[in-house]
Amino acid sequence: MAGGQLLDGKRESLFRVDPETLTIIGLDTTDGPEHQLWDERIKLALDEAMVLNIMALGVREPIVVVVQGKGDSRVAAVVDGRRRVRHAREANRRLIAKGEPPLQVPVIAEKGMSEQEQTLLSASLNEIRLDDPVMTKAAKAARMKARGSSFAEIALAFGVTYQTITLWVNINSLTDTVKRAISDGVITPTAAGQLAGLGPEEQKAALAELLAESASSGEKPTVDKAKDKVRAKKNGGMTQVSPVPQRRVLRRIVENGAEVLSEDFLAGVRFAIGDLNPKSVKGLTGLMNTRKTSE
Secondary structure (H helix, E strand, O other): OOOOHHOOOEEEEEEOHHHHHEHHHHOOOOOOOOOOOOOHHHHHOOOHHHHHHHHHOOOOOEEEEEOOOOOHHOOEEEEEEEHHHHHHHHHHHHHHHOOOOOEEEEEEEEEOOHHHHHHHHHHHHHHHOOOHHHHHHHHHHHHHHHOOOHHHHHHHHOOOOOOHHHHHHHHHHHOHHHHHHHHHHOOOOHHHHHHOOOOHHHHHHHHHHHHHHHHHHHHOOOHHHHHHHHHHHHHHOOOOOOHHHHHHHHHHHHHHHOOOOHHHHHHHHHHHHOOOOOOHHHOOHHHHHHHHHHH
């Protein structure tokens, strides 16, 4: 294809305007659900991550509007992009308060649309979008990290928290078996993320045990159960896991009993709840091996 033909095609006018000049039906007007451009999204709370994202990167996806009314009563009513406009307005308030110039948003004005077409376009543009699966997001985040972006920068780009990006990068490092389990919905990303510190075979074994327990209980593997499996694998397969309520009580004993209880006793409690590797306690591994032999 010749270079001059690359952008040949129908041209549309793209404007950049102050988001305050656009009209969101039902928010900037008294219209209700009877109006073809009223949408429930105007009731949603602002998303802090989205505000920060726009402050840093601006609005890149054009807002679609239709011009309604005549003369001085003409308004550019938003068909698609209500949340972008609302968040851009909030971003500008903060930028102005900091003495920085406000942002403008890109706008495309549709002409000659009937009320029915406006309703169909508004619903279509809002509902037809496909959100990436979590493993796709994880792979993208990991690539961005490998190319030098920080966790904070990636979080800003995705509009999520730092902790979410950390989780995504962790689950992207898991074996294909665990990744498939996440994609299939049999284990949550958060629970699977606990397995990231294990080797490939240990991950496979821990997942199999979790899924076996899940099959018998009818519930998805929890974060606590995944943590218990990780502790067991790191302790050479030995674990003494008490029910969660008891484990919490024992953990409080460890946290609050340092002044009145011996170090040996506290070490035993920590081992019992899976917080202590037996190899880190001098003589404990040998004692346990001796006990196993005598049994």
